[in-house]
Amino acid sequence: MIRRSVLPALLLAAVVASLLIGQVPMSLAMLWQGLVTGEGPGALILDTIRGPRVLTAIGAGAVLGLSGVIFQTLFRNPLAAPDVMGFTSGAGLAIVGAIAFGLTVPMPLVAAAGGLAAAVLVAALAWRRGHRTPPLTLILVGLGVGFFTSALSTFLMTLLPYSEAAEAQRWLTGSLAARDWTHVAQVWGIGVVLVAAALAQAGRLEVLELGHDLAAGLGIRVERARWALSATGVLLAAAGVAVAGPVPFVALMSGPLGVRVTGATGVAARMLSGAGAGALVLLLADLAARAALPGIQLPAGVMTGILGAPYLLWRLSREMERGKL
Amino acid sequence: MSKFLWIACLLLLVVVGSLTIGVRSLDPAAYWQALTAYDPRDPAHVTLMAIRIPRLVAGLIAGAALGVAGTVMQAVTRNPLADPGILGVNAGAAFALLVGTTLLGRADEAIVALLTFPGAAIASAIVFALGGGLRGDVGPVRLTLAGAALNALLLSLVTAIVLVRQDSLDVFRFWVAGSLTQATTRPLAEMAGVAALGTGFALLIAPRIEALSLGTALSRGLGTRPGRVQAGALVVVTLTTGAAVAVAGPIAFLGLMVPPLARLVAGHNLRGELVVSAMLGATILIFADTLGRLLLAPSEIRAGIMTALIGGPVFLWIARRVRPGASA
Incomplete structure (x- = not known):
C-alpha cells in the first residue's frame, strides 16, 4: 500500500515544485491563494505560464510513457521504444515538413500521420516473407528510419528562411516553453481516449506477452491484436510529440522506471505506472532544464537527452550481461 | 587490376565534374592560366584557386579518410553497420571542435587541427568500450545503439551550448551535417598528412586485423596480440576521422557505404579493400558535393546532408539482412 502511493506522491511533489520554481519564484502561500481564489499574482502566473506548461508536460509525458510500455511489452524487449524505433522522429519530420510547406493542418494530425507513416515503413521494411520478424531487426530498421527521417528534417531546415528554421529547430529538440491551454486540451482530450483504448487492450497484451503460439491457442487473433496495439502505441507517441516535440528517451525510460517504483506486475498496472513515470520524467526534465542555469531556459528535450542517453548505454550493458544482445 | 583502373577513372571523372560545375561557368583556357599565371584580379582565377580547388582537396581528404575509417571499423568489429557517423566518433570530434572554439574564442587552423583528434579518440574509446565493439563477437544492435546513444547525448549538449551562448543556428547546422564549403579556412595540407599517416598505418596492420577476424583464440595462435591490433585500429580511426572532421565537419554514412562496395571490387583482401575504400570514399563525397550544388542551384545542399x-x-x-542476435 505504501509502495503504491510512492509514484503519486513523487508526481505531486514534482508538480508543486514545477509550479513554484521559475523566473518569478512563487511562495506556497501565493500558490495556494492562486489555486483556491483564482486571484492575486499567483493566479496570473498559473493561468498564463506554469499551469498550461505543467499540465502539458504531465499529459505528454504520460502518453509517451504508456506508448513505451506497449511496445516494450509487445516486443518483449526493453529497448523497443517509439523513440528508439524512429516513430517520434517520423512525427518530428512531419511537423517540420508542415512548417516548411506552410500547411494549415492541425499539428496533432500532422504528427500522428508522420508517426504512423514511420511505423508502417519500419514494419514494411523489416517484414520478410515466411519469417517472423525478430524484435532486434525491428529495432535496427527503426534506428535506420530514424536516421533517414532526421536527415530529411535537417535537409528541410536548410531550405527554410532563418526565422522558420529556428522555429523548426525548437520543435525538433522538444520543448514545453510557451504552451497554452489549447495544448493542454489537445493532449488531455486525445490522451484520455487513447489511454482508455490502451487499457481496454491490456488483457490481450498480457496474453500476447506469453508468446504468440500460446496466445493463438488461447483464442487471440494474434496479428490483429498486434496491429491494434501497435497503432494505439504510435498514436499515443504522436499525441505526445504533437504538443512537446520529439523529446528523446522519455518513452524508453518510463516503463522500467515506473515498474521499479511501483513494483507493478500486471500489464494494466504497468501501463499506468509507465504513464505516471513518463509524466514525472518530463516534468522533472523540464524543471531541471529551466532551473539548471539562471536566466537561461533550455528546452526539456535537451535534458531528457542528457538523462536518457546514459540510461540507454547502461541498459545496453545490462542486456549484454544477460546474453540477450 | 582493371577494376582499380575503373575506380581511378571514376574518381577522375568526378574530380573534373567538381571543377567544372558551378554557379560561374569557366572558360577551359582559364584552368591552365590560373595554374600557370595566376592573376588575383581575374574572377575566373579566383573562383578556381580560392573556391573550387580547396573544396575539391577537402573532399578528397575527407572522403578518403572516412572510407578508410569505415573499412577499419567494420573489419575490426565485424559489424556491417559500423561507421564513424553512426557510432558517434564524428560527433565526438565535432563536439570537441565546437566546445574548444567556444571556450578559446578562436577558430583558426591550428586550433581546428588540434581539437578534433582528442574528441575522436575519446568518442571511439567510449563507444567501443560500452558497445562491446572490441570483443568482436557481439551483435550489431548493441554497437549501433551505443553509437545512437552517444550521438543523442552529444546532440543534447550541443543544443544546450548553442542556446546558452546565443550562437547562431549556423553553428548548429555545422554540427549536424558537415560540408565542404569552408575548405579555405581549414588546415588542408596538415590534415592531408594526418589522413595519409592513418591510412599508411591501416595498411601496415591490415594483415593482423584479418588474422583477428578469424577469432580471438585462433589469431593468438597465429601470433597476433588482439589488444594491440585493436588499439592500433582505434589509432587509425582517430587519425582518419579527426582529419575528416577538421576539413569537412561531421559527414555521416560515408564509412557505411564504402566498405561493401570496396569489397565487391577488391575481394576479401583488406589491403586492397583499404586502397579502394580511400578512392571510392573520395569519389562518393565529391560526387555528393557536386550533386548538392546542382540540385538546388544557385543554393546548395550540404555534402553531409547528401551523404545522409x-x-x-x-x-x-x-x-x-544482418541477423541481429548472432555476431554478424
Whole structure:
C-alpha cells in the first residue's frame, strides 16, 4: 500500500515544485491563494505560464510513457521504444515538413500521420516473407528510419528562411516553453481516449506477452491484436510529440522506471505506472532544464537527452550481461 | 587490376565534374592560366584557386579518410553497420571542435587541427568500450545503439551550448551535417598528412586485423596480440576521422557505404579493400558535393546532408539482412 502511493506522491511533489520554481519564484502561500481564489499574482502566473506548461508536460509525458510500455511489452524487449524505433522522429519530420510547406493542418494530425507513416515503413521494411520478424531487426530498421527521417528534417531546415528554421529547430529538440491551454486540451482530450483504448487492450497484451503460439491457442487473433496495439502505441507517441516535440528517451525510460517504483506486475498496472513515470520524467526534465542555469531556459528535450542517453548505454550493458544482445 | 583502373577513372571523372560545375561557368583556357599565371584580379582565377580547388582537396581528404575509417571499423568489429557517423566518433570530434572554439574564442587552423583528434579518440574509446565493439563477437544492435546513444547525448549538449551562448543556428547546422564549403579556412595540407599517416598505418596492420577476424583464440595462435591490433585500429580511426572532421565537419554514412562496395571490387583482401575504400570514399563525397550544388542551384545542399540522404536507405538495406542476435 505504501509502495503504491510512492509514484503519486513523487508526481505531486514534482508538480508543486514545477509550479513554484521559475523566473518569478512563487511562495506556497501565493500558490495556494492562486489555486483556491483564482486571484492575486499567483493566479496570473498559473493561468498564463506554469499551469498550461505543467499540465502539458504531465499529459505528454504520460502518453509517451504508456506508448513505451506497449511496445516494450509487445516486443518483449526493453529497448523497443517509439523513440528508439524512429516513430517520434517520423512525427518530428512531419511537423517540420508542415512548417516548411506552410500547411494549415492541425499539428496533432500532422504528427500522428508522420508517426504512423514511420511505423508502417519500419514494419514494411523489416517484414520478410515466411519469417517472423525478430524484435532486434525491428529495432535496427527503426534506428535506420530514424536516421533517414532526421536527415530529411535537417535537409528541410536548410531550405527554410532563418526565422522558420529556428522555429523548426525548437520543435525538433522538444520543448514545453510557451504552451497554452489549447495544448493542454489537445493532449488531455486525445490522451484520455487513447489511454482508455490502451487499457481496454491490456488483457490481450498480457496474453500476447506469453508468446504468440500460446496466445493463438488461447483464442487471440494474434496479428490483429498486434496491429491494434501497435497503432494505439504510435498514436499515443504522436499525441505526445504533437504538443512537446520529439523529446528523446522519455518513452524508453518510463516503463522500467515506473515498474521499479511501483513494483507493478500486471500489464494494466504497468501501463499506468509507465504513464505516471513518463509524466514525472518530463516534468522533472523540464524543471531541471529551466532551473539548471539562471536566466537561461533550455528546452526539456535537451535534458531528457542528457538523462536518457546514459540510461540507454547502461541498459545496453545490462542486456549484454544477460546474453540477450 | 582493371577494376582499380575503373575506380581511378571514376574518381577522375568526378574530380573534373567538381571543377567544372558551378554557379560561374569557366572558360577551359582559364584552368591552365590560373595554374600557370595566376592573376588575383581575374574572377575566373579566383573562383578556381580560392573556391573550387580547396573544396575539391577537402573532399578528397575527407572522403578518403572516412572510407578508410569505415573499412577499419567494420573489419575490426565485424559489424556491417559500423561507421564513424553512426557510432558517434564524428560527433565526438565535432563536439570537441565546437566546445574548444567556444571556450578559446578562436577558430583558426591550428586550433581546428588540434581539437578534433582528442574528441575522436575519446568518442571511439567510449563507444567501443560500452558497445562491446572490441570483443568482436557481439551483435550489431548493441554497437549501433551505443553509437545512437552517444550521438543523442552529444546532440543534447550541443543544443544546450548553442542556446546558452546565443550562437547562431549556423553553428548548429555545422554540427549536424558537415560540408565542404569552408575548405579555405581549414588546415588542408596538415590534415592531408594526418589522413595519409592513418591510412599508411591501416595498411601496415591490415594483415593482423584479418588474422583477428578469424577469432580471438585462433589469431593468438597465429601470433597476433588482439589488444594491440585493436588499439592500433582505434589509432587509425582517430587519425582518419579527426582529419575528416577538421576539413569537412561531421559527414555521416560515408564509412557505411564504402566498405561493401570496396569489397565487391577488391575481394576479401583488406589491403586492397583499404586502397579502394580511400578512392571510392573520395569519389562518393565529391560526387555528393557536386550533386548538392546542382540540385538546388544557385543554393546548395550540404555534402553531409547528401551523404545522409543516400546513406539512410543503405543502412536500412544492410539492417534488413544482418541477423541481429548472432555476431554478424
